[in-house]
Amino acid sequence: DAKTTQPTSMDCAEGRAANLPCNHSTISGNEYVYWYRQIHSQGPQYIIHGLKNNETNEMASLIITEDRKSSTLILPHATLRDTAVYYCIVRPDNYGQNFVFGPGTRLSVLP
Amino acid sequence: DAGVTQSPTHLIKTRGQQVTLRCSPKSGHDTVSWYQQALGQGPQFIFQYYEEEERQRGNFPDRFSGHQFPNYSSELNVNALLLGDSALYLCASSLTYGRGPNYGYTFGSGTRLTVV
Numbered sequence: 230d231a232k233t234t235q236p237t238s239m240d241c242a243e244g245r246a247a248n249l250p251c252n253h254s255t256i257s258g259n260e261y262v263y264w265y266r267q268i269h270s271q272g273p274q275y276i277i278h279g280l281k282n283n284e285t286n287e288m289a290s291l292i293i294t295e296d297r298k299s300s301t302l303i304l305p306h307a308t309l310r311d312t313a314v315y316y317c318i319v320r321p322d323n324y325g326q327n328f329v330f331g332p333g334t335r336l337s338v339l340p
Numbered sequence: 341d342a343g344v345t346q347s348p349t350h351l352i353k354t355r356g357q358q359v360t361l362r363c364s365p366k367s368g369h370d371t372v373s374w375y376q377q378a379l380g381q382g383p384q385f386i387f388q389y390y391e392e393e394e395r396q397r398g399n400f401p402d403r404f405s406g407h408q409f410p411n412y413s414s415e416l417n418v419n420a421l422l423l424g425d426s427a428l429y430l431c432a433s434s435l436t437y438g439r440g441p442n443y444g445y446t447f448g449s450g451t452r453l454t455v456v
Contacts, residue, residue, distance in 0.1 A: 265447075272344070272430050272447030273383065316382060327373055327396060328432075328445070330382030 232256065233317045238335040241311075247304040249334050251317030254298040259321050262293060263328070264302045266313040273316065273330075276302065307338045344433050344448035352454045353421050361416040361451045365433030369446070371395075372414040374406060375430040377450070383430055389414050418453075426455045 234252040241247040253262065261280050265273040277284055277291045279300075284291045290303040304311055316333040320326055345364040353359050365372050371390045375383035385398035389408035408414045412433075418425055428450040 270428075270449075270452075272432075272449045274447070275445065314382075327385040327388060327398070328383075329385065330375075332380075332382050 232260075232319050232329065233331055235315070235317055235331065235334045237332070238337070240337050240339055241304075241307045243309060243338050243340050244306055247302075247307040247311065247336060247338070249302040249304075249315050249317075249336065250299065251302070252299045253317070253319045256297050256319050257321070260319040261321075262291065262297075262300050263318045263320055264289070264291065265316045265318065265328075266311075267316070267333070268310075268313045276315075307336075309338050309340065312336060312338045344431055344446050346429075346431050346448040346451050348451060349449070350452045350454075352456060355421055355423060355455055357421050358417065358419045359421060359453060361418075361429050361431075361453070363414045363416070363431030363433075363448060365412050365414070365431075366446045369433035369435055370412045371434045372408060372412065373432045373434070374414070374416045375432065375447075376400070377428040377430060379427070386416070421455045423455050426453060428452050 232255055261278050263278040264276040267273045277286055277289050279291045279293055293300045314333040314335050316330050318328050343366050347362045373388040374386040376386055377383040386400050387397040388395050392408045403419045405417045430450045431448045432445055434445045
């Protein structure tokens with residue numbers, strides 16, 4: 230079973246920041262928080278990952294709480310192309326470990 | 341640089357038949373994992389191949405089998421197809437098994453299998 234809890238769906242206005250929360254209260258010390266998204270009929274796309282420090286890349290920012298029990302993915306200026314299902318996954322730092330996906334959050338960016 | 345390539349993109353099979361799906365990993369990757377994604381659900385892990393051997397397996401019956409070739413490409417075989425096997429089958433490739441965090445875990449676009 231997935232170790233994360235996410236809202237089923239969210240809406241965001243185009244051009245505004247999209248903040249997607251994720252609860253992972255049982256996360257272990259060696260587990261990273263990963264975010265992937267899946268646009269309709271495509272494979273999941275890597276967005277960002279982190280251990281305990283906040284991370285930022287060209288796609289998004291990841292804010293992890295100090296106790297590591299929750300995190301927020303931030304898309305700073307959402308566009309219509311960001312409409313997708315967003316998955317938050319916790320995973321050990323081991324290449325051999327598979328990803329356990331939950332149902333994710335369906336983000337709809339509205340014009 | 342080519343990403344993960346899967347073939348075919350769509351496939352229709354009859355219940356009871358057998359199917360083979362193919363995956364070519366991203367250049368430089370040597371581990372291949374397969375996932376099944378039913379409509380409206382997140383992907384579910386089937387198994388992973390490294391050095392031509394199955395290294396991990398999810399909760400899938402023996403009807404699901406696989407193979408990895410010396411060039412790291414992989415096949416997923418499903419025997420005795422059931423209606424419930426209809427799904428999007430995703431292949432993901434990654435770097436060498438057993439080392440640090442891998443944000444290079446890359447998914448293909450999948451094969452849509454419909455069993456009628």
